[in-house]
Amino acid sequence: MVSPKDLVLITGATGHVGSCTLLHVLRAGYHVRAAVRSEAKAGAVLARPEIQSLKLGSRLTFIIVPDITLPGAYDDAVEDVTHIIHIASPLATADSVPLNQHEAYFIQPAVRGTINLLEAANLGGTVRRVVITSSFSALIPLAQLNGTTPCRRAISPNDRIPFTHGPYDSEFAAYAASKVAALQEAEAWLERERPAFDVVHLHPGFVLGRNDGATTAAEALHGTNGLVLALLLGTKAGPYPGAFVYAEDVARAHLMSLDPTVLGNQSYILSRPAKWNDAKEIVKREFADAVKTKLLVLGGSIETTDIPLDTTLSEETFGIKFASYRVQVKSIVNHYLELRMKRKASLPMAMAKARRASTKKPQEVCVSVAEITCG
Template identity: 40%
Template sequence: MAGELVLVTGGTGFIGIKVIQLALKAGYSVRAAVRSQQKADAVLETPTVKSIKPGSRLTFTIVPDILAENAYDEAANGVRYIIHVASPVIKGEGFPPEQWESAIVEPAIKGTSSILEAAYKTEGIKRIVITSSEVAIIPWEEFIAKEVDTVFDDKYEIPFPAGPYSHIFEAYAASKVRALVFTKQFIKEKKPEWDVINIMPSFVIGENEMITDPKLVSDGTVSAAFAQVLGEDSGWGNVPSTSVHVADVARLHVEALNAKIEGNQSFLAVSEGERGTRWEEAVDIVNRNFPEAVKKGIFPNNGTARTKRTKVDASRTEKVFGFKFQSYEEQVKSVAKQYLSLVGAPEA
């Protein structure tokens, strides 16, 4: 219900900042868990938050180490809902193989267990929404390597993955599987008064107001689409044909707080239906929509991207939530507009 207090973890991240903004727009009060006051100040400086003028409806709680024992206990006190976005992400060179378990898998499970335990100790919580991933229910080999005819939906389940892992992204996928398994087991054993909804995005693309340096616009999963626009290779290799607009992912998190959405479910967030995303089409999208920027060389638009077919059906999510995911074209345009804004160039 609008006006009630929502705890948002990971609020300074790509998805998290959008969740904060949409929750405020929906009328909720937000308590954002951040690592430092500097991070809190950065949230307050985003154009959308400044335009909302949330005042006392947006507060912060400092959680410097989300992996510490009882890390979220104080943060959860007095809230009615929790949106748990915080989780390890892969950036740059990532971590060496010997650290994948300790730096990626274990923190994801610890962060999830910490938020669930904090909620279990707190009276009055109604629902927890957790950012999971499509890789929590799609086998690694079939997601990244093999092209199969299987159409994966949100009822699909896969075995508990054990290391060693062949790739850092496989370790990330394992972290999401194990966090999901832990959550389901926690609910089964503890039978809490609240329920859980898992949102499972694909490759998330779109603008990020936490970024003020144009060099960082093509960071993380955004590089799968936008590196080629900047004349580079994405570095992802053959990318599964699944993407989603960051605004749609955030919208799912906030709208999942509505009691009309039945709890203890998982929802995929993937656009473009079974056809999926064709990553290399970003070049044509930018040529059509930003011809002057291409002509001036602001967008070299001559990099490379490669698509690996992966069939995912997220139609149930669209039906339950009552909206259609934005297209890959809208995703790319969103990033392009932010880039042009940051370099001081017109959109036309």
């Protein structure tokens, strides 16, 4: 039951999982303080139609935390906070980060951000529970994730693996190592400090589904959704594990984890198995017109590594029947096509604006062209 005194600090609220979780927590009646890196990030959150429709008043506030790795980064953010949802952590960027920078980009922020938050919560004295977004990759050796070694038994939420130092040969390897390191360091800290609060670790598979933070088709290609869309636009990649979870289910699990009846100091796996390439058959059936007009193509391929995951505890605890891969893919593709159509519809408006600009004085023409370019 939500109390007017309950204040939830959410980190990573500008990302895919974070934006969806933020909506669920606000709709449940909580007061939320969102930690963001800049005022511009706060403005982007407030500009979302889904946020504006809630008419929140003072129930949503922001605090600027520009660098989560600095000592004391979250000390001010936790003031009067009763619950924390920690989602902020580096994500893979399609191998744009140089190999020699993996440690600084992935490992250090994941570990230092988590420990800084736990230390701040301990000093603040008002926090009752911290929910940390981890990953299924924190529980599984890399050789099994990439298919080098077969996974011969179901992975349990209580499985733990040692952290492996770099250098890493890919961003996915570095990302997975960052999740292992953050989980290991957090549990060691909890064992050592014995804080008054407890911690729930959530371990989702690849999170798929509409991302309202993406407002253009190009932005929709970012993150895990981008892997599915790249597959449906002709890209060949992989192998990647066949472990998926709907973004809405992940958000619900975060919200429900605030409830004290959910066992703390425990890990929960959020996932459902599927084959990456099943997306092509789903699109062929559900989006035949988009395939016919070549907005989507069926020539791409992503090889799947089979990883059995034991989600029994999660299903019993949260009462969630995880949405199918079909639901996830349809959500992604619907949003992508919606954004493509939105851009197509906006082109005649942009052309009309350009024609009007051509009749203006030279200095006025420059302003108008700049507006069209930026849009």
